[in-house]
Amino acid sequence: MSCLKYPNLFKPIKIGNTVFRNRIFSSPTGHSDMTADGKHSEDAIAYYERKSIGGAAAVTLGEAVVDSKYGYQYPAQIRLDGSRSMSTLARIADNISRHGAVASIELQHAGMGATPTPGNPVYGPSPCTVGGLEVKEMPEEIIWEIVEKFAKAALFVKSMGFGMVTVHAGHGWLLNQFFAPRLNKRTDKWGGSAENRARFAVEVVDAIHRLCGSGFPVEVRISGTECNDVGYGIEGGIEFARQLDGHADIIHVSVGCSTGLNTRNNVFSHTHPSMFLEDGVNVKYAAEIKKHVKISKVATVGALTDPAMMEEIIASGKADIVEMARGLICDPDLPVKTLSGREDEIIHCMRCMSCFSNAMSKGHLFCALNPVTNRERYLNQPLSTTVKHRVLVVGGGIGGMQAALTAAKYGHEVILCEKSGRLGGKLLCEEKVPFKVHLKQYIETQAHLISKAAIDLHLNTEVTPEYAKSVGADVIIAAIGSKPEVPCIEGINGKNVLSAEEAFASPEKVESSAVIIGAGLVGLEL
Structure with a gap:
């Protein structure tokens, strides 16, 4: 068994009153296939269950809204301040748990990034204008209402069978907005010092523990750095983590922020690393934060699929937990393949972003390398x-x-x-x-x-x-493939003309001076 080869990666960890079977967590992913009445579809239920079957220690549903009035951004989000999602959430939690993983769900509030609801303002930490939309300063009474909504949402999903929650305090959502100095200009106890700016997030975590019990694991996802030229850097991430230390059971260190920006940097590419970035590109931020955290466990995420790299991360103390989203979309069996010594069978995510582009253009999450993704309900069934x-x-x-x-x-x-x-x-x-x-x-x-x-x-x-x-x-x-479409240009068949395929395969044929015809993705890459 490869638990001997990767002893740290497969060492169980107790957090609160819960024992997780290994250090590989399936980080929050949403599912765009929702029913008209706001529930997860049968395909979504099977999608989350498949990750537990594959051996992840925790499986987290993404971006469940705690406040429908002020906090949701797009329709395909579960709203937890109502009972419509009760039946499917209970089924998802049960299906995840019965295969040995801990079911978790990400609690989210969009804040100034919310979609306005009729008759209601959009609130942020301080007044501003975003994309022509007026954002009002959130009154203290509404801050406390939202703290309570986070806690009640956590208690609700706990009653549905979820064994953990993840509070989203990164990526530009409400709790991140309050911590970000560029957005939070308040002079009351919710602004100013790092302690005050982190107060909202800390109060949310403490309220959840009061309602759900101190042994109920609460993970908090933060941006270790906002990865842009106007936001906070790693020093800010360290300070946020210090304030959460001992309150959050797990500090999940992601990166990036896309709310209220006027910046040249492509934040999305850091939050969701593309193939242009190296493996484990964000580990350094978690490792730096872990040096300053004394009580809470630290998780890292981003461009992780190599078991040897993940073992080294845990063994060296850079993080206590490794989390994957796209890696387990591409191959949900990565944990069990690694555990059983079949690393050579792992289909590694190549970070092509097909999952994102399909979800946005077709309304369904599909993977370029895994034809079963989002088709688990019928393609995973044994056929005689x-x-x-x-x-x-x-x-x-x-x-x-x-x-x-x-x-x-x-x-x-x-x-x-x-x-x-x-x-x-x-x-x-x-x-x-x-x-x-x-x-x-x-x-x-x-x-x-x-x-x-x-x-x-x-x-x-x-x-x-x-x-x-x-x-x-x-x-x-x-399965004979495709042929390139060749334009009718005089001389196109000359000896000095190469197709893109030929240029990639034999770069030595490309001389020092070349003209590339076509500025699509292939031409740009050439």
Whole structure:
């Protein structure tokens, strides 16, 4: 068992009255597939359950609103100050818990980032104007109302079976707004010193413990730095953590803030690190904060999928807990694969942002590398193959490899043919791109899984009608990929013209002076 290889990563940890089975937490993720009456859909229920099956110690639902009147930002958010979500929340908590993980939920208030409700103002720590919208200073009586709403929301989800809550005090939401000096200009006890600016968050945590019990774990997500040229830096994050120390059970150190900004920096890329940033890019902030925290546990998050790196983080004391969102969307079995010595089977998130773009453009969260994501309800069900088919998969690119693996998983006899000498298809041209190391890793992992599966692989084999007939396949899956669209330009077929694929695969062919035709994503990357 790889608990011997990664003893610190798989060492249980007791927080409050709760024992977590390892140090790998599934950090908060929302789910855009909500029913018309404000409940999670059946797909959402299966989505969260799958993370627990994969071995995470805690699974956290994202951005549940505690205050519908002043605090929600977009429709696809669970609102906890009502009973509409009761039945599905109870089911989600039960489905997570029965597989050994602790069910958690993120409590959130948008503050000055909220969507205005009819007849109600938008409140922030201090009066200002954001995008033409007037933001009023939050009166003290409403501050206390919101403190109570956080606590009541925590008690509500505890009664539904959740074993922990995560209070969102980062990323520009209300509690972060109050701590940020650039936004909080108050002169009362809620502004000024770090103690005063952190008071709102501290009061929320203490109120939750009073209602739910001191042994009920409360995690607080903060921005260790706002990662922009007008917000606070790591020194501010350290001070925020100091104020929360001993109140919060876990201080979850994320980064970034997108509220009320007029800045050149791309905050989103730090909060959700892209492939252009190194693995574990935000660990340094958690490590620095941990030096100043005496009681609370510290969690780190951002661009983490490598078990060896995560083991080192825990072993060296940089953090007590590692958290992943996209890493467990891409491969929810990462913890159990690591524990059972199957690290070579992990599908590492390549941080391509397909999950975000799909959620925003299609209303559903899908993953470029995991076809089961958001389809768990029906694609994860065991299928009995009553009729065993002979399946010929034509093409060994990413589609063909996955098709072959899926067919073999369901017990069919699979033949996979690739006309070149390697699996990988179009993606092979990008394996030399330094920041796409996880793309190369994905191809290698899929090829490794194919070598272990009951798949008859034929490289350097072009499938002709005669060949297909000779195989005697019951089913043929054509995974032959795509071809680039070539514009009708005089000289386009000249020897001095390369396709993007050729330029990526053979950069030595590109001379010192070159013209790139097309300024889309591919052209910009070239």
